[in-house]
Amino acid sequence: MTEKRYHHGDLRAALIAAAEADLAERGVEAFSLRQVAKRAGVSHAAPAHHFGDADGLLTALAVEGFHRFLSAQAAREATAAPDPRSQLAAAGLGYIDFALASPALFRLLFGSNRPDFANPDLAAASSAAYAHLEAQVTAAGGSLADIAAVWSLAHGLADLIAAGRLTSLQGLSPPERDTALAALLARAFPGV
Template sequence: MADKPYHHGNLRAALLTAAEAELTEAGVEGFSLRSVARRAGVSHAAPKHHFGDTAGLLTALAAEGFRAFVAAQTAREAQAGDGAAEKLMASGLGYVDFACARPALFRLIFTSRRIDESSDELVDAGSAAYMHLANGVMAMGGREGDIAAFWATAHGLAELMMSGRLAQIADLPEGERDAALGTILRRAMP
């Protein structure tokens, strides 16, 4: 049986999509380039050729994860009022939305030791995510400590929601859930 060719359409996007599916199913410990290639329907050499090694692919996936993370916050902000407080609240809700919708990717970007933290792409994407949050806090007149307080609160809520520790909030209808999370986030706002 001949190997599958690795050239098709947008290989990078196909590999990153397959990589997230593999990460979600197998976790970072069970993650393998061969499984990603199989999921993407390409030769086993394609991921290595494109990303170098497992760390290279996970790093690229983490950078994409940070961009998707900001997009989730921005999508929530687009539905909010025009005020800085409304935008920041929406950003915090988008933070939690992303974590609950894509927990494996959320954990990869924030806790994995299998990514190359010196990668320019990852540093740029992570910095943009931090600045998005920081700018929202600063728009309300906040300072560095306020950024840390809001970040810690949003991140803590995301972790608690993902782990099922806030079932009393998670099980509420969406509007009530957002209001309950918003009450907590508001306490950390400048």
Template sequence: MTARKPPVNSYHHGSLAPALIAAAEQELSQAGIESFSLRAVAKRAGVSHGAPAHHFDGKNGLLTALAAEGYRRLIDAQNERQKKAQPDPLSQLIASGSGYLDFAMQNQELFRLMLASSLPDRDNEHFSAVSMAAFDKLAVEIRNVLGTDPYTDRVAMTQVMASWSMVHGLAELIISGRTKMPMDFTQMPAAQRDAIFEDILLRALKTN
């Protein structure tokens, strides 16, 4: 049976925000950022057309909340990869990068919203906190590999930026379809893709 949508305005205040964020993600995934509309989100959520704007103070507010949720799930994807990896710092760093790629390939429009769009309010307190948590995670992983704190050591922070640039650049190339001719990662067995990615990331690291 098809699940019935709740009647209009039936959500309690505490459940309205998650419902609208879920509906916003569905709309973003199917319509893209250019055609994204609050009215369509409201229709998906089964609420009045003004509910998303009222609850999130407009389109940018809703997209900011969605992007913040994306960062939380990005960290979850990285953590899941790390649970399955060897415990040494380098293996953990590589697993985290693989989780980054997993998330980007599985959530392409959301990934673009989080990292390439000007629509989210990057000064929003919650967005800033969760996006910084994702960056801090990488900084800690680089610290564990190199033995120095990126926040106090310029060389270590350079490695943070090199690793992030390498992983993010590869993610962008994959989801834009630009790697399809030389290496079609989307059709590649996961183990083969991971082995290639490990080789790429190691090229960005100076561990000696």
């Protein structure tokens, strides 16, 4: 069997893609630069050259993850009614969509200490995600406490669903599931 070799294109992007595949397959605990290099078909020194160490590569992957997280929310928001409450529910559904589509990346963003959140790129990406939440809750008439409530509920639902623990939603069609989830998300602050 011949090992696939990387020969052209954007090596940095190829390494990030290989890192995501390795993360999804092996988890953050077993993540290593050597495995990523092997998956990308490059020397084991190539990832270190670009990212320094495994945590540096996970940091770069987390930056990409936050961009995709916001894109998942934007995709849902684009199809929702324009009122603030509907947009907020849509963002919550996008949050859940992201967790279901990329559970390992979701855990990296929200449950791992491996990425360096002091890194300027990651700090900017994670701050943009929080600013989006803050702006939506504020537009819907919510307070700082409501921001925490909405985030906690959306995150909790996403985590439970991605882990297969929210069994009451199993068996529902996608539109029925979305309706049920939007109703749950609306409970975060019913007075708005």
